[in-house]
Amino acid sequence: MPDALRDHAVDNLRYIRETMERAGSFTSIPGWGGFAIGITALVATAIAEPLSAWTPRLWLITWLGEAVLASAIGGVSMLRKGKRAGSLFTSGPARRFFISYFAPLVVGAILTAVMVRNNSYQPLPAVWLLLYGTAFVSSGAFSIRVIPIMGFCFILLGLLAAFVPLGVGNILLGAGFGGLHVIFGLIIARSYGG
Numbered sequence: 001m002p003d004a005l006r007d008h009a010v011d012n013l014r015y016i017r018e019t020m021e022r023a024g025s026f027t028s029i030p031g032w033g034g035f036a037i038g039i040t041a042l043v044a045t046a047i048a049e050p051l052s053a054w055t056p057r058l059w060l061i062t063w064l065g066e067a068v069l070a071s072a073i074g075g076v077s078m079l080r081k082g083k084r085a086g087s088l089f090t091s092g093p094a095r096r097f098f099i100s101y102f103a104p105l106v107v108g109a110i111l112t113a114v115m116v117r118n119n120s121y122q123p124l125p126a127v128w129l130l131l132y133g134t135a136f137v138s139s140g141a142f143s144i145r146v147i148p149i150m151g152f153c154f155i156l157l158g159l160l161a162a163f164v165p166l167g168v169g170n171i172l173l174g175a176g177f178g179g180l181h182v183i184f185g186l187i188i189a190r191s192y193g194g
Helices: 002-023 031-054 056-085 092-117 124-142 146-161 166-191
Strands: none
Touching: 031 056, 031 166, 056 124, 056 166, 092 124, 124 146, 124 166, 146 166
């Protein structure tokens, strides 16, 4: 009888732990890292602006370089915030966050390659803003409340970018990757512990 009771208790504890893990959220979104990403994106906007009219390929290289730099800043700052908070990046909420976040970004990379192969640069700002926003809306279900709001803001900018020339799309990239990251980075840093 005691073994059956112990097995039942272990099963109940496992169920409770799994339920709590599914209900948790990923909170290691770095506000200060987002702020820094916004600053570097504003610099990239200024560098890329004259290139958008003359040499779209250099414009693209500028933004791809910014994407690499932003990824490094985001990754390092997320690891630092997670370490301070004792967050596990292998927890259920973290895994769900990253799967939901990276799926639209992978699609964006594939579409970018297809468009560049066809020398079609004008749609890129819309594609990037729309899919980046989608990444935050979908992953925001497993994170802090402000993340999906930021995602919707990116989607709105992407909608605008779909109907303008590349030069204006570049400015909208700056407004999104620069301005929105600065604003929401400050909100996250202030309200969600850095």
